[in-house]
Amino acid sequence: MSTVNACALEILPMASVELFGYMPEGEPVHRINLQSRVKGVVCGASILTRGATVQEVLVPDKVGQVDDIVLGFHDLEGYNGPTNFCYGGTPGRYANRISQSSFELEHEEAKFVKHSTSANWAGPESGKKHTLHGGECGFDGKVWKIAQGPWVDTDGSHVSLSYTSPDGEMGFPGTLTAHVTYSWKACIENSTYELKIAWSATTDRKTVVNLTNHSYFNLDGVKGATDILESHTATLNCDQWTEVDGDAIPTGKMLDVAGTPMDFRSPKKIGEHIKDAQGGGYDHNFVVRGEAGVDRLVARVESGASGRCLECWATQPGVQFFTMQPASVFDKATTGKFGAVYPVHGGFCVETQHYPDSPNQPSFPSTVLKPGEQYKESCSYRFSVCKDK
Numbered sequence: 001m002s003t004v005n006a007c008a009l010e011i012l013p014m015a016s017v018e019l020f021g022y023m024p025e026g027e028p029v030h031r032i033n034l035q036s037r038v039k040g041v042v043c044g045a046s047i048l049t050r051g052a053t054v055q056e057v058l059v060p061d062k063v064g065q066v067d068d069i070v071l072g073f074h075d076l077e078g079y080n081g082p083t084n085f086c087y088g089g090t091p092g093r094y095a096n097r098i099s100q101s102s103f104e105l106e107h108e109e110a111k112f113v114k115h116s117t118s119a120n121w122a123g124p125e126s127g128k129k130h131t132l133h134g135g136e137c138g139f140d141g142k143v144w145k146i147a148q149g150p151w152v153d154t155d156g157s158h159v160s161l162s163y164t165s166p167d168g169e170m171g172f173p174g175t176l177t178a179h180v181t182y183s184w185k186a187c188i189e190n191s192t193y194e195l196k197i198a199w200s201a202t203t204d205r206k207t208v209v210n211l212t213n214h215s216y217f218n219l220d221g222v223k224g225a226t227d228i229l230e231s232h233t234a235t236l237n238c239d240q241w242t243e244v245d246g247d248a249i250p251t252g253k254m255l256d257v258a259g260t261p262m263d264f265r266s267p268k269k270i271g272e273h274i275k276d277a278q279g280g281g282y283d284h285n286f287v288v289r290g291e292a293g294v295d296r297l298v299a300r301v302e303s304g305a306s307g308r309c310l311e312c313w314a315t316q317p318g319v320q321f322f323t324m325q326p327a328s329v330f331d332k333a334t335t336g337k338f339g340a341v342y343p344v345h346g347g348f349c350v351e352t353q354h355y356p357d358s359p360n361q362p363s364f365p366s367t368v369l370k371p372g373e374q375y376k377e378s379c380s381y382r383f384s385v386c387k388d389k
Contacts, residue, residue: 021076062307089140125246156185174205229271
């Protein structure tokens with residue numbers, strides 16, 4: 001275990017590594033624990049090398065009770081099983097959807113080349129095959145290497161993971177080297193805990209890239225596996241959303257949220273208008289207000305029961321707000337940590353990202369990465385207790 005000399009500090013950052021299990025092929029998977037001790041209370045996040053996955057987040061509620069608030073599994077068998085719906089993982093090389101599993105890129109000599117990517121998701125309306133989260137075996141199913149650390153300093157505890165995706169993997173061009181750095185920090189000045197995620201990538205050939213984190217949060221704790229629709233209130237710093245068709249593929253239009261079930265500009269219960277949302281639930285990309293590339297507030301979610309609050313800050317232009325449906329897929333399909341059986345709407349995701357299907361939508365911010373360039377984005381989840389709770 002690594003620590004920092006904190007005799008003069010009220011916060012002690014800590015970091016450790018432990019074996020979590022073995023993949024079917026025998027490759028070891030490790031769990032990295034990034035923690036802080038504040039006045040004897042230990043909080044933190046645990047990261048798996050399988051999928052660069054957030055496996056655990058421990059934070060206090062309004063009475064000081066520390067609970068795990070991210071859905072997932074206690075063992076590797078769960079993460080390798082059929083009911084792991086990307087819990088806490090890092091999807092890639094392109095998070096979210098690519099229409100009909102193909103896109104064109106202009107390569108050498110101004111030649112446009114059509115790239116066919118792994119088709120792993122059937123559109124519910126058309127039945128056409130699309131690419132979701134990088135294909136049949138995306139980055140969330142790969143074992144990442146510990147590139148640096150874990151280490152601790154006065155800014156908290158950290159670990160950096162890396163994965164190299166070979167040219168042609170899941171149909172994507174170019175050898176892409178991706179890094180994700182997780183940092184955990186406690187701030188006694190404002191009584192918050194922060195999990196920061198920083199992504200970077202380089203390529204040897206023009207390609208597309210879109211990385212995010214797919215953690216499912218339940219601010220009342222995952223032991224109870226409760227429905228979040230009435231207990232959780234959400235605010236999104238978003239004036240528009242990207243319209244989608246019945247297959248959840250963007251049409252290219254950006255629609256105003258005002259006066260629609262998509263309007264979360266003021267705090268409201270997540271379930272207030274959910275039945276009127278397209279598809280009977282939220283699984284949509286919202287356009288984050290402000291300048292992309294600049295760290296800014298994306299979302300704020302609160303639980304009236306536990307008093308916990310999550311703020312999400314990020315540099316990316318969009319956020320996928322997902323409320324864990326349909327029932328045909330999620331309702332009681334997964335037995336997770338503590339033996340809890342997760343219900344439909346048992347958690348929510350705020351996946352900061354570039355827009356879905358950007359490679360096929362010229363009006364969307366570009367996701368193209370060229371040799372010599374660096375993809376660089378970040379997201380922070382900041383946890384606290386609501387002041388009025």
